[in-house]
Amino acid sequence: MATGSRTVRPRSSVWLSERKAPKRKGDQQPVGLDHVKIVAATMRLLDAEGLSGFSMRRLAAELGVTAMSVYWYVETKDHLLELALDAAMGEIALPAEAVGPVESQEHSPAEPRDWREQLRQLAAEYRQVMVRHSWLPALLGEYLNIGPNAVGFSNAALAVMRNSGLPDDKITSALSLVYQFVYGFGTIEGRFAARCRAAGLTQDELFHETMSSVADRMEFDESRKIMKARGGNTVEEMRDRDFTFALDLAIAGIEALRDR
């Protein structure tokens, strides 16, 4: 996370300071740049080069513009990364039942889906976005994460968990178990996927390469044994099974402790 400012950092968030220059009053003709284009280019660059490959200067080059032009639209690099973060969170599809104000939920279909199904869907979406954008976990760990899309996601997660029947004072805890798990899982999975992309290897190839690089170390004997027991044909398959069953465990725990 060496991405922040170098000093003690006053640490304001984009979402806590008024936006810069989105007010193009009158009808001047818009020129090359704007917020949308900048954030899109930022995400493209982050996807391609990772967080450490991203710089304001690289971004400016990508946009065919001088290094400082971007600063007209964005206060700092940190603010820009927060915008990218929230844009990525916006890619998460929310279950229809869990979105919008309460009144609209009165009109929801007579057969609302099971909370467990909704939770699994939301967790899968969250996981996927972190694998697709492997820079996301680092930013999620770095910033306040109170952009509109992040808040929408949190509220959806909360709404779903409410349907579990868990008492109100246990909801934050259960949310924490599920989504911190997915966050951690997505972090390592995303990193692995990024390393594969960078090395031009499939997940299986990189996995076996990594395994063989520690083949002679007996401290790994226990891990190897248990990884073998886990079975599965491909790395992806093993990971999917781990993910699915871990969620099953969490759900089973919630159901078990729901009524004491």
Add this chain to the structure above:
Amino acid sequence: MATGSRTVRPRSSVWLSERKAPKRKGDQQPVGLDHVKIVAATMRLLDAEGLSGFSMRRLAAELGVTAMSVYWYVETKDHLLELALDAAMGEIALPAEAVGPVESQEHSPAEPRDWREQLRQLAAEYRQVMVRHSWLPALLGEYLNIGPNAVGFSNAALAVMRNSGLPDDKITSALSLVYQFVYGFGTIEGRFAARCRAAGLTQDELFHETMSSVADRMEFDESRKIMKARGGNTVEEMRDRDFTFALDLAIAGIEALRDR
């Protein structure tokens, strides 16, 4: 994680390359620097300034030495951070029952502690080290994490989970649920603790300040309601309860699905 090398990175780990210069053959008198001193200073700097405040040049200054001296002992900044990472992992106290080779476990006390108690201890230790060293989560997400202490921790975690009675092919999944949860939890808790230290505020002070900065945003209404329901007098108390109950949920899930 803008901490890596700028290019595509060949990405060798310290643990996969022979060490630099720890072989001071003969009995030359040792001079100022050595691995231990360097890693200790690194951790001190990281604790004080965070990952973004750490640089090879700041470290050298701290050691009263020129910028390039450190490179005699350490190949790159990344390698040094991997060493700091593993040193931090070494602060985790492992349950006596879960450490060492199998034979020594035959001699373990007649009354080995419950696996749930051991799991709770290990999780608490892991959480604590991330709060103490708030730079740790970022590094854990960045590097391979196959240093001796990290492997020792993994093996201990595995040994404990084995005692749960879960079938072998479900162990990785359960480990993932528990420790990825703790990782995610520790990440945000560590960041919050670091921000408090930087701002010179208590956790409660910063918490209420953050809350009031979004007081007028109704998107947060639901979160506020549920945070209120959670109760607790201090932020630390709420967090401890969340953590403890989340682990209870995980454990209950494991027990529920243990025998199908």
Add this chain to the structure above:
DNA sequence: ACCTGAACACCGTTCAAGT
């Protein structure tokens, strides 16, 4: 209103040189 250029105070790391 929008963009540029030069400059400042930093980075990690290489490399030739000192002792």
Add this chain to the structure above:
DNA sequence: ACCTGAACACCGTTCAAGT
């Protein structure tokens, strides 16, 4: 064997200036 100094190719950001 260990440490230095100068240099290279980068950073984020400020600030005065252009159109």
